[in-house]
Amino acid sequence: MTDISPEMWAKVPAAEKVAPIAPPAPTYGQEVRRRLWANKPAVVSIVFIILLVIAAFFGPYFSPHTYYKQDLKLANIPPFFETYAVTDGAGETTRFFLNASNFNLYEVDAEGNMLGLLRGGRKEMIKKSQPYEFGDQTLTLDYSKLPVRLLLEDGSEVRPSGWSWNKTYLFGTDQLGRDILVRQLYGAQISLTVAFVATLVNFFIGVFYGGIAGYMGGKVDAVMMRFVEIISTIPLTLYVVLLMVVFDSGLLSIIVAIGSVFWVDMARIVRGQILSLKSQDYVAAARTMGASPARILTRHLLPNSIGPIIVTLTMLIPSAIFIESFMSFIGLGVTPPLASWGSLTSEAVETLRAYPHQLFFPAAAISLTMFAFNFLGDGLRDALDPRVGR
Known part of the structure; x- marks a missing residue:
């Protein structure tokens, strides 16, 4: 046997080490994650499910409403509506929207927050109309024929000023006024x-x-x-x-x-x-x-x-x-x-x-x-x- 000196068995310096020919093979778990994240519908679904679970179990705590509280005056409110504006002689402007399904007027502010149901005068069942008082202005709700019209005293029709989202009830209310x-x-x-x-x-x-x-x-x-x-x-x-x-x-x-x-x-x-x-x-x-x-x-x-x-x-x-x-x-x-x-x-x-x-x-x-x-x-x-x- 040939004698080999210990110096010949010294470790190779790190700078002289040969780089690996190929990177290490990914594990099965890494491959599963890579294939899953490459699937866009699956990733979107994961995000949706996580957000749904968080909203379902924590969202009600951040809402001023409850699932059982009823307010019949605000029943069947839609999530968005066309707003109207009437200005009286004192310069005060009242904003409201018309729920054409039940012929009610609801007062809202400029941001779309619900302020309540507007109370009108006595309904004329024969003429199918109902008056509303806004200061010195009288507005008549005429539902004798569709579409429903809002008429001022001079006979002019009030036109909607634009669409607004319901900020108080984002999804609207049901038939019992629940959010x-x-x-x-x-x-x-x-x-x-x-x-x-x-x-x-x-x-x-x-x-x-x-x-x-x-x-x-x-x-x-x-x-x-x-x-x-x-x-x-x-x-x-x-x-x-x-x-x-x-x-x-x-x-x-x-x-x-x-x-x-x-x-x-x-x-x-x-x-x-x-x-x-x-x-x-x-x-x-x-x-x-x-x-x-x-x-x-x-x-x-x-x-x-x-x-x-x-x-x-x-x-x-x-x-x-x-x-x-x-x-x-x-x-x-x-x-x-x-x-x-x-x-x-x-x-x-x-x-x-x-x-x-x-x-x-x-x-x-x-x-x-x-x-x-x-x-x-x-x-x-x-x-x-x-x-x-x-």
């Missing part, structure tokens, strides 16, 4: 709570039920999946309706009704994943080393199925929101004065022609939320699939 915005936020609380609680129940029951069935196989799998098929023979919505008829209507009842049957699809998906993974070599190695079935299931099989589980959970959230809204729409959901998007929609259908804004906001909230979770689910599905490259 729609606050009720919308409380409705988001109810709908999101039902959806997330049902999803958690779905996760714990569906994941472990399907995991046990898929791992045990044989007769255990056959018996467990026959039970799932029995539940699946009844349409999910009909089953929830039947349960809601048995239970009293309310938030807890609808959570129990949805959570009791919402795990079936998750159980099937997890079972399929476990059946395809339990024959892998690492499962056989864990079994050879003496790992218990519970440890193999929780430490090896379920973590490797987390991608499809997360995507399925994301996809089932809008389904839970829709079912809760449907239950509330037909009167089997939350009870008044609580509000959910479904109950708000149900109340607004009665006055759709006269006050379409009352239906627009809850319907738009349901639609946008379902779109957001669906886009997020699509983005997670693509991001978690290692076969998808971008």
Whole structure:
């Protein structure tokens, strides 16, 4: 053997080290984040969902209104309106807007804040008119024919001075004079709570039920999946309706009704994943080393199925929101004065022609939320699939 001096084994100075040929390969988590952030609809959906949750649970505390306070004098106020102005002989100007659906005049200030309902004189039922006094000016509301006209004493017609947004009630009021915005936020609380609680129940029951069935196989799998098929023979919505008829209507009842049957699809998906993974070599190695079935299931099989589980959970959230809204729409959901998007929609259908804004906001909230979770689910599905490259 040739003698080698210790000097020949000295460390190479850092300045002389050879640079790596290629950067280190990204981890799976880094690749998932990169693919998810590259999906613009998914990113927008994440932002929308975060803002919705913050607004739903913290927004009502910053509003001067409550979801149950009624003011019948300010019922059916639109979120925006055309303002009119009348100046009397003393130079004082009164601004107001006309609610053409109920022939009422409401006083507002220059910024669009509501000041109250204007009281007019005695209505002329034959002439279909009503006088209003503004100092020395008399304004006549003529609704004998459409469109409604506002006439001064000299017969001239008062024209609107422009559109203004309702600064007091940003989304307007309902038929009982309640603020729609606050009720919308409380409705988001109810709908999101039902959806997330049902999803958690779905996760714990569906994941472990399907995991046990898929791992045990044989007769255990056959018996467990026959039970799932029995539940699946009844349409999910009909089953929830039947349960809601048995239970009293309310938030807890609808959570129990949805959570009791919402795990079936998750159980099937997890079972399929476990059946395809339990024959892998690492499962056989864990079994050879003496790992218990519970440890193999929780430490090896379920973590490797987390991608499809997360995507399925994301996809089932809008389904839970829709079912809760449907239950509330037909009167089997939350009870008044609580509000959910479904109950708000149900109340607004009665006055759709006269006050379409009352239906627009809850319907738009349901639609946008379902779109957001669906886009997020699509983005997670693509991001978690290692076969998808971008």
